[in-house]
Amino acid sequence: MTTIPHEKPGEPNPLHALTLDRLRRRTSMKWRTYPEDVLPLWVAEMDVPLAEPVVRAVTEAMELGDTGYPAGSAYAEALAVFAGKRWDWDGLAVERTAIVPDVMLGVVEMLGLVTGHGDAVVVNPPVYPPFYDFVRHAGRVPVEAPLGADARINLDVLEETFRRVTTGRRRAAHLLCSPHNPTGTVHTADELTAVAALADRYGVRVVADEIHAPLVVGDTRFVPYLSVPGGERGLSLMSASKAWNLPGLKAALAVAGAGAADDLARMPEEVGHGASHVGVLAHTAALRDGIPWLDSLLTGLDANRRLLAGLLDAQLPAVRYRPGDATYLAWLDCRALGLGDDPAEVLLRHGRVALTSGLPFGTGGAGHARLNLAASPEVITEAVRRMAEAVGRAGAIRG
Numbered sequence: 536m537t538t539i540p541h542e543k544p545g546e547p548n549p550l551h552a553l554t555l556d557r558l559r560r561r562t563s564m565k566w567r568t569y570p571e572d573v574l575p576l577w578v579a580e581m582d583v584p585l586a587e588p589v590v591r592a593v594t595e596a597m598e599l600g601d602t603g604y605p606a607g608s609a610y611a612e613a614l615a616v617f618a619g620k621r622w623d624w625d626g627l628a629v630e631r632t633a634i635v636p637d638v639m640l641g642v643v644e645m646l647g648l649v650t651g652h653g654d655a656v657v658v659n660p661p662v663y664p665p666f667y668d669f670v671r672h673a674g675r676v677p678v679e680a681p682l683g684a685d686a687r688i689n690l691d692v693l694e695e696t697f698r699r700v701t702t703g704r705r706r707a708a709h710l711l712c713s714p715h716n717p718t719g720t721v722h723t724a725d726e727l728t729a730v731a732a733l734a735d736r737y738g739v740r741v742v743a744d745e746i747h748a749p750l751v752v753g754d755t756r757f758v759p760y761l762s763v764p765g766g767e768r769g770l771s772l773m774s775a776s777k778a779w780n781l782p783g784l785k786a787a788l789a790v791a792g793a794g795a796a797d798d799l800a801r802m803p804e805e806v807g808h809g810a811s812h813v814g815v816l817a818h819t820a821a822l823r824d825g826i827p828w829l830d831s832l833l834t835g836l837d838a839n840r841r842l843l844a845g846l847l848d849a850q851l852p853a854v855r856y857r858p859g860d861a862t863y864l865a866w867l868d869c870r871a872l873g874l875g876d877d878p879a880e881v882l883l884r885h886g887r888v889a890l891t892s893g894l895p896f897g898t899g900g901a902g903h904a905r906l907n908l909a910a911s912p913e914v915i916t917e918a919v920r921r922m923a924e925a926v927g928r929a930g931a932i933r934g
Contacts, residue, residue: 559571577905589817621757637774654676697709709742743771745771745772750777767794886922893905
């Protein structure tokens with residue numbers, strides 16, 4: 536794993552820190568959507584305590600009453616340093632950034648800068664369901680260019696889709712998920728360079744959701760889209776939200792390539808007022824001082840990937856699971872279980888374990904479910920036990 540040197544070694548694995556009883560005291564979506572007998576491994580919240588630098592930054596803000604509007608460039612400066620050390624990328628120019636409320640609202644703003652009402656926005660399903668919802672809400676039309684059977688971008692399909700949506704000189708955008716949610720695929724430099732070449736050939740503007748970028752494990756290297764040849768006309772959305780479990784402290788950054796600076800400059804300044812100032816402080820602290828915590832988390836997530844693979848192999852061998860190199864999400868192919876298009880519904884009903892249904896992820900989602908790996912090994916072990924029990928119960932009912 537490419538890491539920034541630890542400031543203090545031996546940071547404990549945050550996935551081991553909290554008991555279920557303590558977690559159930561939380562009032563967020565993950566812990567309040569289902570009854571207490573349901574084990575929730577669905578929405579993208581992690582079962583971790585916050586990194587100490589984040590807690591300190593938020594506490595100091597509360598003590599000062601520092602709860603106004605966000606200002607300054609500290610968030611962008613911290614991200615630029617992080618990108619240079621973590622990804623060997625020194626091309627994140629602070630002057631080509633802007634604070635946005637969160638990644639998806641930032642996506643909407645970026646699409647508004649480079650496309651018009653009714654224009655196509657290409658997505659690569661199975662993909663994060665809000666891509667469809669937010670694109671439609673923005674008055675654009677989502678158009679699918681499905682991933683290949685290997686869960687990677689199918690460049691032939693992508694080119695054909697670009698050609699089709701730009702016929703008649705129509706504007707179009709490609710909403711790129713990098714790393715990819717739900718598969719955990721990390722796009723390579725060659726793949727991203729090919730995407731950029733196709734986008735240039737057909738006049739398609741690329742908007743990259745790179746929120747999972749810090750969550751890459753092992754020897755795999757995350758490559759920022761704006762860093763590849765041809766990526767200069769792209770726009771990226773980045774945030775510390777996913778990696779440090781900060782969705783309730785909203786803030787993100789829009790980052791423009793050198794060829795998209797004029798586009799970003801047209802975004803109204805007031806958009807940045809929608810971010811939480813306390814969120815900006817928290818995200819900045821995470822990027823600056825929360826690296827040891829992140830490294831310990833990644834070690835724990837990597838162990839959880841291996842744990843899940845072993846548990847499935849032993850108890851549910853019909854489930855196909857290809858561990859991804861990024862995110863804390865596991866994409867489970869449950870089609871061989873005979874549970875129909877929505878196995879998550881069956882597992883919830885018969886096993887009292889909540890996964891995310893694959894159906895809203897678009898083409899390729901039927902028969903699949905997404906499992907959140909950011910939990911203790913004990914919770915994951917219990918979840919798989921419940922899943923196996925649910926499959927047995929469902930089979931007995933069918934029989």
